[in-house]
Amino acid sequence: xxxxxxxxxxxxxxxxxxxxxxxxxxxxxxxxxxxxxxxxxxxxxxxxxxxxxxxxxxxxxxxxxxx
Numbered sequence: 001x002x003x004x005x006x007x008x009x010x011x012x013x014x015x016x017x018x019x020x021x022x023x024x025x026x027x028x029x030x031x032x033x034x035x036x037x038x039x040x041x042x043x044x045x046x047x048x049x050x051x052x053x054x055x056x057x058x059x060x061x062x063x064x065x066x067x
Contacts, residue, residue, distance in 0.1 A: 002061070014062040021050060 005012050019027075025046060032040045041049075056064055 012063060014056060014064045015067060016056055016064055017067045018055070021046075024050075 025043065028041060028046060031037075056062060058064065
């Protein structure tokens with residue numbers, strides 16, 4: 001990610017939403033039920049996607065804003 005942003009002439013901020021998976025699933029179910037978009041993610045897809053996720057660390061040298 002940093003390589004993609006290296007040439008940008010702006011302050012780079014990474015907003016990280018530190019939300020437990022249970023809460024994310026509640027939000028995902030609500031979003032899917034609203035039918036506000038065509039891409040619907042089921043619980044199995046969510047589990048598969050989040051199994052690869054690693055939270056950012058300060059060592060990555062991003063300006064991280066934790067929410």
